Amino acid sequence: MLGLAGIPLGLRFRFLDPSAEAPAAEVGELVVAAYDDPAALVRLAEGADAVTYEFENVPVEAARSVRALPPARALELGQDRLTEKDLFARLGIPTARYGSVADAGLPALVKSRRLGYDGKGQRLLHADEPLGQHELAEELVSFDRELSLVAVRGLNGDTRFWPLAENEHRDGILRVTRAPAPHAPTAAAEELVTRLLDELGYVGVIALELFEAGGRLLANEFAPRVHNTGHWTIDGAETSQFENHLRAILGLPLGSTAARAPSAMVNLIGGTPDVAALLALPGAHVHLYGKDPRPGRKLGHVTLVGAHGDVVDEAIRLADEASC
């Protein structure tokens, strides 16, 4: 999606991916190697005006060696849930209680500190027990809703925020994003993200996931990259997160992040519905990633722009039916 957004800007792409099946090959040159392969990193960066990443588990040293943006420090702090939470605490960004089980209280959500995503590596604890060395306990928050704020900051510090999005997860995987979120605590959320951006000397797109609980905002995690809860911006916002990420890391002026219309994005997980059925929905824009189906794998998404609730429900039904 970065490549598709960048080609019209006259950009050309080289991608590094451990898989020869990486769909990015459709829109640029593909270097197939491990993320930390020194020769591949040299090849990746050769002649490039900018290097970036869109997967938060790329090795920090690899990102640093090619001077990737967003800054490797954001990647480093975000890769460990403990340093991430400590960063939030240091910046006065409220979070659920965390640390040992005693710190978090019971019931506690135990998460691996590293390499967890889409709910993997999480378990619920109802009684105190020692944690593994690489685990972290978090207070189980009873929240009203999940929100996310996607923002972009340019090389010159210019910062824009897309409207807050409201997210529904299932089995730890993002299922639906609706944006702009109704009755959104916009100013409060933007203020929290600004602290992060300033602290990290950030450049590029960032996403902050938040719980709204009894009128309070609690930061859950941030992602130093374009984010699934920002995919609706391709069709639903004046400038997409992908285009603005590229503009940011290249020092180009940022585009408007205003919503064009209320939008909903439905992930296509594990299987893909009939494209014709999706396109028959009013306001539907289909995005398939060219990946082989696999249970729990995000294969694409459909965005409904300006669509009513029943249209979104129908898209969810089609996605569920095809899901496996």
Added chain:
Amino acid sequence: MLGLAGIPLGLRFRFLDPSAEAPAAEVGELVVAAYDDPAALVRLAEGADAVTYEFENVPVEAARSVRALPPARALELGQDRLTEKDLFARLGIPTARYGSVADAGLPALVKSRRLGYDGKGQRLLHADEPLGQHELAEELVSFDRELSLVAVRGLNGDTRFWPLAENEHRDGILRVTRAPAPHAPTAAAEELVTRLLDELGYVGVIALELFEAGGRLLANEFAPRVHNTGHWTIDGAETSQFENHLRAILGLPLGSTAARAPSAMVNLIGGTPDVAALLALPGAHVHLYGKDPRPGRKLGHVTLVGAHGDVVDEAIRLADEASC
């Protein structure tokens, strides 16, 4: 632009182009050969769900041999200005007077019947003189403005019209398109295009160029393809002409052709302005085609969505400055 629109739909592309420098190679496989090379045509169509063209001077027999859509008959009738005008006449679509210089009246615009585009192969005649065998005289119309209607018709006959666009040419080359055109004679124009679509059993995107003169609409020419005066739809309409063209020829449901906001498209001709300067304009979306600069060549365009007149003027100024 067709490739960029189709990849998110899960489509993959193979392109036939006589030039190895064809920019389409960025988004698919490129077969370099003449348009009428039999082996290349076989290779082009091999395994394809649909074949189309986006250049109206591809040989009719080549298009027919691969069962291209829009139907080859549309291509055939449109390639010769005389058969095109005769088609308009047969369908009761008003045009300027045409034929011999006597038919057209003086002053007359003399055009080559074939292979003219961007004003090439045209001359103004102030006195009667015999025409060449492959020439056609047309009444020089003193029009109020130039309009174009871009429409799309699906395999099942479902038809959608984008809003009428108002166009400014210079030296025979399209310079600016504004859409939706103010005070547009929408119903009348849609009725004319419908006659064409029905007659041709049309599938895909079509553009009809019109002169508005003293309240009358006169058809100038039609293009059986995605059209430069429809480029604004990428950013300014709910569904772009490129996406709907693909949906149409593949038998998929068509998307809404409504405008998202008033838009202006400015062609970048002969040279490309500084991309940062263009992107600094409110509502700007830049599209570069990856072509080498050459005087009079369309190298890209910038669309200003929701932009005021002075922003559009500034874009025109930047384009002119870079033009050569």
